[in-house]
C-alpha cells in the first residue's frame with residue numbers, strides 16, 4: 001500500500017506544478033478578437049460600446065503578454081471584409097486606433113512596446129493612417145513586446161500581393177523562378193520579419209479563421225473560447241497559455 005501511495009502523491013504534486021506554472025511561452029500569439037457586438041447587445045448597448053470596451057481590453061491583454069515575455073502579439077482589428085459593415089460602425093472602427101493611441105501610447109512607450117501594423121495601410125482614412133504611423137515611429141526603437149495590429153488585413157489579398165510582387169521581380173529579371181521556395185514566399189508577406197504564430201486564440205465561440213494569416217498559421221496551435229473579446233480576461237489568457245504548453249508540436253514529424 002505504502003509503495004502505491006507515494007508515487008500517487010508525487011504524481012499529484014507534479015500535476016499541480018504543471019497546472020500553476022507556465023514554462024513554455026509562445027513567441028508569437030495571434031488573436032481574433034471577436035464578439036464585441038454580442039457583448040454590447042447582451043447589455044442593451046450599441047455595438048460601438050462593445051468595440052470601445054474591446055479597445056480597452058487590448059491594453060489589458062498587452063500588459064499580460066508583456067509580463068509573460070511573449071515577443072509578438074498580433075491582433076485582428078479590422079479585416080478587408082469589415083468594410084461591408086454599416087458606415088457608422090466602419091467610421092467608429094477607423095477612429096479606434098487613434099483613440100487607443102491617444103489614451104495608451106504614453107504607457108506603451110514606457111512599457112517598451114513596439115507597435116507595428118500589417119494590412120493595406122494606403123486604403124485607411126488619413127487620420128487612422130497618421131495615428132498608426134506616428135505610433136510606429138515613436139516606438140520603433142523599443143525592444144519589448146511587438147504589438148502587431150492587423151488593420152485592413154486580409155490573408156488572401158496579402159497572398160495576391162505576394163504573387164504579384166514575385167511575378168514583377170521575375171519579369172524584371174531580378175528573380176529566377178528556380179529561386180522561389182517557402183522562405184522566399186515568406187519574405188514577400190507583411191510578416192516576413194516575424195516568426196509564425198505559435199498560438200492562435202479566437203474569442204466568442206466562433207471556430208473559423210476569417211481570412212487571417214492563412215499561410216502563417218500552417219503549424220500554429222489553435223485555442224477557442226466562448227468568452228466575448230471585451231470579457232476575455234487575464235485568467236482566460238493564462239488558460240490558453242497553459243493549454244499551449246501541453247500541446248505536442250511535431251510539425252508533421254515524430255516526437
Ligand code: FPP
Nearest residue numbers: 033034035036037038054055077096097100
Ligand atoms: C469583431 O467583433 C471585432 C471587430 C471587427 C473589431 C475588433 C476591434 C477591437 C477589439 C478594438 C481594436 C483596437 C485597436 C487598438 C485598433 P464583432 O463586432 O464582429 O462582434 P459580433 O460578432 O459579436 O458582432
